[in-house]
Amino acid sequence: MEQDDYKIVQQVLKGRKDAFAELVEKYKKQVYNVAYRMTNDPEVAMDISQEAFVKIYKNLAQYNPQYKFSSWLLKSVNNLCVDYFRTRNDKTASLDVIMEAGAEGLLSGSNVAPSSAEEFEKNEARLELRAILKEAISQLPLDYKSVVVLRHLQNLSYKEISQILNLPMGTIKARIFRARKLLKTHLERKISDF
Amino acid sequence: MSWDLEKFEEKLNEDLDNLLSVEEKQELQKQIESNREYRDLSDWYYRIQSIFREIPHENAPAGFTEAIMARVNELPAFEVEDKPAPKINWKAGLALVAGVVGLAFFVSPTTEDPLANPRPRPVVVAQNEVANPAEVKAKADLMVASAKGVVQVFKKDGFLWKEISEGVNINFEDKIRTLSNSSLFLKYSDGTEVKLKPNSLVQLKPDGMKVYHGDSWVHVIKKGRKFETYTPNLVASVRGTIYDVSVRYNQQPYEEFLKDMTQKTVWKGLSPEVYFRNFSLDTVAEIASTTFEDQVDSGVKVYESSVDVRPLAQDSVTVLDGVIVKEGQGVELKAGAQVLANADIQTLHEKDFQGWGMIVPGHITVNTQVDSTTTGTESSEIQSGSEEATQQNAEENGSSESSSEESDPSKAFENMNK
Numbered sequence: 001m002e003q004d005d006y007k008i009v010q011q012v013l014k015g016r017k018d019a020f021a022e023l024v025e026k027y028k029k030q031v032y033n034v035a036y037r038m039t040n041d042p043e044v045a046m047d048i049s050q051e052a053f054v055k056i057y058k059n060l061a062q063y064n065p066q067y068k069f070s071s072w073l074l075k076s077v078n079n080l081c082v083d084y085f086r087t088r089n090d091k092t093a094s095l096d097v098i099m100e101a102g103a104e105g106l107l108s109g110s111n112v113a114p115s116s117a118e119e120f121e122k123n124e125a126r127l128e129l130r131a132i133l134k135e136a137i138s139q140l141p142l143d144y145k146s147v148v149v150l151r152h153l154q155n156l157s158y159k160e161i162s163q164i165l166n167l168p169m170g171t172i173k174a175r176i177f178r179a180r181k182l183l184k185t186h187l188e189r190k191i192s193d194f
Numbered sequence: 195m196s197w198d199l200e201k202f203e204e205k206l207n208e209d210l211d212n213l214l215s216v217e218e219k220q221e222l223q224k225q226i227e228s229n230r231e232y233r234d235l236s237d238w239y240y241r242i243q244s245i246f247r248e249i250p251h252e253n254a255p256a257g258f259t260e261a262i263m264a265r266v267n268e269l270p271a272f273e274v275e276d277k278p279a280p281k282i283n284w285k286a287g288l289a290l291v292a293g294v295v296g297l298a299f300f301v302s303p304t305t306e307d308p309l310a311n312p313r314p315r316p317v318v319v320a321q322n323e324v325a326n327p328a329e330v331k332a333k334a335d336l337m338v339a340s341a342k343g344v345v346q347v348f349k350k351d352g353f354l355w356k357e358i359s360e361g362v363n364i365n366f367e368d369k370i371r372t373l374s375n376s377s378l379f380l381k382y383s384d385g386t387e388v389k390l391k392p393n394s395l396v397q398l399k400p401d402g403m404k405v406y407h408g409d410s411w412v413h414v415i416k417k418g419r420k421f422e423t424y425t426p427n428l429v430a431s432v433r434g435t436i437y438d439v440s441v442r443y444n445q446q447p448y449e450e451f452l453k454d455m456t457q458k459t460v461w462k463g464l465s466p467e468v469y470f471r472n473f474s475l476d477t478v479a480e481i482a483s484t485t486f487e488d489q490v491d492s493g494v495k496v497y498e499s500s501v502d503v504r505p506l507a508q509d510s511v512t513v514l515d516g517v518i519v520k521e522g523q524g525v526e527l528k529a530g531a532q533v534l535a536n537a538d539i540q541t542l543h544e545k546d547f548q549g550w551g552m553i554v555p556g557h558i559t560v561n562t563q564v565d566s567t568t569t570g571t572e573s574s575e576i577q578s579g580s581e582e583a584t585q586q587n588a589e590e591n592g593s594s595e596s597s598s599e600e601s602d603p604s605k606a607f608e609n610m611n612k
Contacts, residue, residue, distance in 0.1 A: 015271040017263075024259045032254040046255055053262045054269075061272065133245050151211075152246040158211070177207045184238050 005069035012060055020060075024053055027070055030154060031077055037149045038081040040138040048084065052076040067163060074154075075164045078146055085142050129187065136186035144179035151176055197225050202232055210243050334363035336380045336388075336398060343376025343392070364398070371395040372408070374449060386421065387413040389550060393448035405492075407448040411438040411550045413498075425492035428505050428527050428534075429513055435499030435521075438550060442491045495524035495546050498555075505532045522558035 005026075011019040031052055035045035055076050063072060137148055146165060150156045151172075162169045197205070205222050208214050214222065226236045338358060345358040348369040356362045364370065364380065371394065372378050378390040380398070390396060394408025402422035403410065413436045414421045423430045425441045494503050496519045503525055504516030516534045519525050523539050524546070541561045547554045554560050 013272045017266055017271055020266055021259055021263050024262050028254040028258050029251060032258065033251050036252055042252075042255070046258070049254070049258070050262050050265065054265050057266050057269065129241075130245050130248055133242065134249060152243075153249060153251075173207075173211075176211070177203070180207065180210070180239060180242065181203075183242055187242065188238070 006063075006065045009060055009063050009065075009069065012057070020057055023056075023069070027073055030070065031073060034074055034077050034149055034154060035081060037137060037153055038078075038142075038145060039084060044084060048077060048080045051080055055080075068160065071160050071163045074150070074156075075166070078150075078164055081146070082142065132187055132190045133183065136183050136190075139186070140179060140182060144175055144182060147172055147175045148179045148183070196229065199231075202229075203235070206236055206239055210239060333365075335366045335400075336364040336382060338364065339379040339381050339387070341376075341378045344373040345376050345378045345390075346371055346373070366398055366400050369395065369397045369406075371448070384419060385415040386419065387411075387415070391549075393450075395448055405439050405441045407441050407443065409438060409440045412436065423494075424506075426490045426506070426510060427529075427532075428492045428494070428503060428516070430494045431502045431504075432499065435501060436497040436552075437501050437519075438495050438497070438546075440491075440493040440495075443489050445491060489529045491526065491529050493524060493526040494519060495542055496521050497542075497547060497550075497552060503527075503534060505534055507532065521555075522560055 005023065008019050008022050012023075028049070031049045032045055035048040035052070036042060039045050039048065052073060056073055063069065137145060137153075140148060147161060150161045150164060151158075156164070158169045158172050161167075161172050165172065202222075202225055205214065205218065205225075209219060209222055226232050341358050347356050347358055347362050347364055348371075349356065349362075350365065350367040358364070358370070358378070370378065370380075370390070372390045372392050374392050376392050378388075380388045380390075382388075388396075388398065388403065389411040391409040391411075394410060395406040396408075396410055397404040397406070401420045402424065403412075404424045406426075410423070412421065412423060412432070414432055421432050423437075423439045425439060430437065430439055494501060498521050500518055500520045502516060503519050505514045505527055506512065507514055514532060517525060517536055517539060519539055522542050524542050525534060525539050527534060541559070543561045543563075544554055547560070
């Protein structure tokens, strides 16, 4: 699969621009979805996706085939998302914010009313839960959001996420762990409001 | 043996990621069955895990690939086989190399990470028929009569500057800027005309505009049409007239001011890289309008009919009493001032008309002396500032053609209209 990508890259590097469209077609859904889940805004996701592909094209000569092409591409997407949030001074942009906002308390879940998950077996509740989870993901601090999107929505391995985010696997693991706790807390709270 | 909560959660998470061996998985199951708290906890996590799988993947918008390929096709191919090497234009080549080296100085990654990315450039919307469908669908509120140089649009909901020359629409609430050697001529649907000189940043609205920086010119054609131009410290209201509005922070042209801004305390934490990535330039002006409001000079010059010019209070909302400025007159609200009186009104200079490609109507008496009015003097200073920038750019580009045009803005606008 990756060998195929590299062949396409080589064709583009020989001047066949049209071959790049194959890569766009192949990865557009993945790229757009990551950008969309990260920003929760279809227009911004479109902008970021376009920019990511164009950046990749401009730097195609630097592609190292020992890495997955998709990892390289998603790294570009992630960096653009980080820039997007940083530029907008978004409060979800940094892990620091979680400390400032006292969100550590959320992690313990100590203020959450006890609620049984069994109460939500029904299908309609499940749909509601899905919507709540999507909302919860969009509200995660960026550092957590990126690992959740890559791990759970794109089913990437720790190793791939580690390459994309340029972070040690231990850090990825810890972030996913904490992100899950935050999501669980958010869901419990929402459900207790029903 | 019972696990403590920390160990349980750790193992539970590993299970969610399929990292446990068969034995570990069995032990985890035992822990879950023997402890009600662990059972509830694991129930939540497994449930969330299953919901994750149900979240659908969105399809990329229609025309996605075409929009990207339109942009890619504007870029040079890497290596075209069986073609003779292109002739090298050494002047352009050197300028290009200088530009690339200069850019790389600011934006090159500091790591050798093989996955490291280059810095983003402003998004350019695809051209004409193959443009981004989302952009194509949007109807433009303003028509570009002509544009010269680098004119960019910051969409209301966007986050990158886009080149106007690439077919991007202009809608109300978008921000528009002209960089050095650049100018723009826009038309509203009712015929109202707006021109921008180099180094200007404005936001256009249905019934007026906000001038953050630079020199803007307005010709309201329709009688009775409401049009208000806001600067950080004044508002100019008209009903059928021609006038211009100038805004300067710290008496600097836009780009010069922006470069200085990166050195100021307010930008601590905002790296120059961000600035050069073109992400925050409009925000710069917005912040400047509040942070540096005491350094804002605004001027209004009236070329036809009259304009009601009123200062804004420190809250930038409350409109204070002002003056009526008639044709052939100008007024300037200096930084920190909040009062405009009739004594502040000055006679325009001939150059003020010429600066926008206009001739002085016979019934208007203007100041023809070299030492112009207050506003006229400011205009000269502005112009000389632009000339310096233009000259510098012209030298960098190995050309002096645009310089002469820049020194005579009327020529620039004449050429734009050709």
